[in-house]
Amino acid sequence: NDFHFCFTPFLMVFTALLLVLSTWRWLRSWELVAGPPGPLPWPILGNALQLGASPHLAFLRLARRYGPVFALKLGSRNVVVLSGSKIIQQTLLKQGSDFAARPDFPSFQMISRGKSMAFGTYGPLWKLHRRVAQSVVREFSTKNVDTRHMFEKHVVAEVGQLIQILLGSCERETFIEPTRNIIIAVGNIMSAVCFGTRYDHSDKEFQQLLSHNDRFGKTVGAGSLVDVMPWLLRFPNPVRTGFREFRNLNEEFSAFIQTKVAQHRNTHKTNMTRDMTDSFIDVIDSGRARTNGGISLTPEFVESSMTDVFGASQDTLSTALMWIFLLLVHYPEVQRKVHAEIDRVVGRDRLPLLSDEPRLVYTVAFIFEVMRFSSFIPVTIPHAASTDTSIRGFRVPKGTIVFVNQYSVNHDPEIWQQPDRFDPTRFLTPAGDTIDKDLVNNILIFSLGKRRCIGEALSKMQLFILTSVLLGEDTSFTPRGFKQGRA
Numbered sequence: 001n002d003f004h005f006c007f008t009p010f011l012m013v014f015t016a017l018l019l020v021l022s023t024w025r026w027l028r029s030w031e032l033v034a035g036p037p038g039p040l041p042w043p044i045l046g047n048a049l050q051l052g053a054s055p056h057l058a059f060l061r062l063a064r065r066y067g068p069v070f071a072l073k074l075g076s077r078n079v080v081v082l083s084g085s086k087i088i089q090q091t092l093l094k095q096g097s098d099f100a101a102r103p104d105f106p107s108f109q110m111i112s113r114g115k116s117m118a119f120g121t122y123g124p125l126w127k128l129h130r131r132v133a134q135s136v137v138r139e140f141s142t143k144n145v146d147t148r149h150m151f152e153k154h155v156v157a158e159v160g161q162l163i164q165i166l167l168g169s170c171e172r173e174t175f176i177e178p179t180r181n182i183i184i185a186v187g188n189i190m191s192a193v194c195f196g197t198r199y200d201h202s203d204k205e206f207q208q209l210l211s212h213n214d215r216f217g218k219t220v221g222a223g224s225l226v227d228v229m230p231w232l233l234r235f236p237n238p239v240r241t242g243f244r245e246f247r248n249l250n251e252e253f254s255a256f257i258q259t260k261v262a263q264h265r266n267t268h269k270t271n272m273t274r275d276m277t278d279s280f281i282d283v284i285d286s287g288r289a290r291t292n293g294g295i296s297l298t299p300e301f302v303e304s305s306m307t308d309v310f311g312a313s314q315d316t317l318s319t320a321l322m323w324i325f326l327l328l329v330h331y332p333e334v335q336r337k338v339h340a341e342i343d344r345v346v347g348r349d350r351l352p353l354l355s356d357e358p359r360l361v362y363t364v365a366f367i368f369e370v371m372r373f374s375s376f377i378p379v380t381i382p383h384a385a386s387t388d389t390s391i392r393g394f395r396v397p398k399g400t401i402v403f404v405n406q407y408s409v410n411h412d413p414e415i416w417q418q419p420d421r422f423d424p425t426r427f428l429t430p431a432g433d434t435i436d437k438d439l440v441n442n443i444l445i446f447s448l449g450k451r452r453c454i455g456e457a458l459s460k461m462q463l464f465i466l467t468s469v470l471l472g473e474d475t476s477f478t479p480r481g482f483k484q485g486r487a
């Protein structure tokens with residue numbers, strides 16, 4: 001008992017000393033380098049608990065207090081968060097190569113066994129990979145009239161199926177839950193372009209493959225705790241379970257892509273490019289994907305490129321379509337205006353075409369407003385400093401993680417009047433017959449600079465065809481779902 005009595009105060013003082021020491025080391029490691037201001041981090045966890053379920057909103061609150069460049073700690077890692085158009089443009093455009101790296105996260109290394117372009121770090125091999133991927137994506141989407149027409153055909157066929165399925169479900173049920181069908185429809189469009197195949201909406205394997213897309217987005221977004229606190233992998237906890245699910249989903253996805261590429265290699269003939277997979281096989285297996293310095297993409301890069309392109313297009317485009325559905329239901333007067341425009345410009349005898357786009361200005365403005373208002377990719381994939389550098393005089397050491405808050409730009413009251421109001425007409429010029437291109441350029445959802453999304457043009461084209469064909473049919477979205485006839 002005596003021993004216990006003496007030992008307790010000693011233990012308390014010792015623990016307190018340890019805490020003070022570790023906190024001091026913690027703060028010094030960041031502040032000594034004159035880093036940006038930011039909230040005080042907790043030992044071990046850093047500021048991880050302050051981010052909550054919507055990190056972009058937490059970042060917005062912190063930016064109001066600490067400014068457009070502020071620092072955080074996630075676990076043991078230093079993070080800089082950028083908010084607002086000016087600083088994001090300065091960092092991603094003017095200092096592009098300083099901030100074009102990706103963090104060395106375990107989850108990023110897992111994707112395509114470290115050969116992913118989207119998650120790979122900055123350097124000559126990455127530049128080559130990105131150039132090849134960009135050119136293949138263009139070749140099957142926006143390159144010329146023929147490729148655009150081919151792409152349009154895939155989208156129109158898929159929307160037709162989707163409409164029939166939604167109308168069918170509405171006859172059977174009192175309301176519909178379209179998520180699964182939207183995911184399959186978007187999956188099918190990209191599967192046709194990537195692999196030349198489409199799947200039935202009832203195909204269980206395809207459903208299973210695409211059902212975890214959102215989990216992927218969450219892990220690679222700002223929320224992956226294992227990446228910043230790797231010790232969480234050492235004992236059972238929900239974060240470790242989530243990380244293992246992420247690993248399984250990557251393996252499942254890789255196995256799907258490997259089978260597709262193997263099938264293509266078995267049936268591939270030179271000069272017969274059926275789809276994007278053939279195109280990557282052509283350029284990579286032939287050794288043409290090479291720099292003057294002798295760096296080249298080896299055959300495994302076919303699989304990793306297809307994983308990048310097919311993977312990146314799934315959660316993004318299906319989330320966009322879900323927002324389109326939701327906002328049409330929520331704002332019936334906007335839906336009526338889109339219907340009226342399509343009826344006036346295109347008429348009821350045919351469906352809208354890509355070539356109608358310049359005259360369907362309200363429809364286009366609606367799509368831009370969906371992107372801005374929802375900001376459905378609120379934070380980019382994390383960047384990292386590729387070298388010791390600085391932002392606005394604050395030192396940023398090499399390897400620092402950089403989060404870019406796109407939402408902060410899309411809801412900035414200095415750029416947008418009443419940013420929290422959904423109003424497509426904000427993108428129309430006063431005469432109402434053209435799009436205000438300068439204002440459109442202020443939307444930030446595909447990021448900027450060296451890591452800017454390579455699927456931007458394809459996505460904009462796809463969203464226009466999807467929306468105009470969905471609304472060109474004699475059908476309407478209602479609070480219960482979807483019905484025949486105009487609302």
Ligand code: HEM
Pocket residue numbers: 117118119130137308309310312313316317320377379380381382383445446447448450451452453454455456458459
């Ligand atoms: C509306 C749909 C889409 C949105 C909003 C979107 C947005 C984004 C964003 C925010 C990034 C991260 C940029 C950064 O880290 O700074 C990104 C990267 C990327 N996206 Fe998209 N994306 C969309 C569709 C697509 C599609 C359809 C493809 C494929 C054709 C694609 C391919 C990629 C690739 C490969 C990257 C990695 C680029 C790099 O790291 O250099 N995306 N996208």
